Amino acid sequence: MEEYNILRMQDRLKEYLTRDRFIHTQGVMYTATALAMCHGEDLVKAQVAGLLHDCAKCIPTGKKLKICKKNDIALTKWEEENEALLHAKVGVYIAKKKYGITDPEILNAIRYHTTGKADMTPLEKIVYIADYIEPGRYKAKNLPEVRHLAFQDLDETMYRILRDTILYLSGSANTMDPSTTEAYEYYQKLHNERKGANT
Numbered sequence: 001m002e003e004y005n006i007l008r009m010q011d012r013l014k015e016y017l018t019r020d021r022f023i024h025t026q027g028v029m030y031t032a033t034a035l036a037m038c039h040g041e042d043l044v045k046a047q048v049a050g051l052l053h054d055c056a057k058c059i060p061t062g063k064k065l066k067i068c069k070k071n072d073i074a075l076t077k078w079e080e081e082n083e084a085l086l087h088a089k090v091g092v093y094i095a096k097k098k099y100g101i102t103d104p105e106i107l108n109a110i111r112y113h114t115t116g117k118a119d120m121t122p123l124e125k126i127v128y129i130a131d132y133i134e135p136g137r138y139k140a141k142n143l144p145e146v147r148h149l150a151f152q153d154l155d156e157t158m159y160r161i162l163r164d165t166i167l168y169l170s171g172s173a174n175t176m177d178p179s180t181t182e183a184y185e186y187y188q189k190l191h192n193e194r195k196g197a198n199t
Helices: 006-014 019-039 043-052 061-070 077-081 083-099 104-111 122-133 143-150 154-170 178-197
Strands: none
Touching (some): 006 019, 019 043, 043 083, 043 104, 043 122, 083 104, 104 122, 122 154, 143 154
16 A cells, blocks of 8 residues: 655645635645545545545636646647536646555546546545535535535435536536536436335
């Protein structure tokens, strides 16, 4: 198993993020670690993925696009049109290049923390959920209930978050990434199957 110097990573990351973004990142790291502890997943991987999930967030959009072009990072139409989606793929590149991360589980957790996808691994779900429920978050609907649920059932929490996200975005000008739609359909089906089995 790879060894990671979390403190050194934090010190380095602090140079590239705004103060608020760094505080958020620490919140995600601690929340992801707590969720991993609760659900029997790898604590170190959760720490590293939580810490680095937004490592490319504060890079200007133009530079993110240049990094993608220079390093043959394929972008979907949705990613090209929505700046907020770019940092996930660029984050994978930065995690490899600047922080020496090679573990595919960690890299995929960074990759999918914004859009989600169908049939996510436990670590991917943990980082996605931690990003939504960390202590600095306060605007999302039903947050106390979702926080409580996260420590009981990751799949049901994914369904709740994705459902609320889609309801929120449907009332705005933002377009929906297909991966998010696929994730919602997957976890909605799981939710309905489990609900049916319990009736």
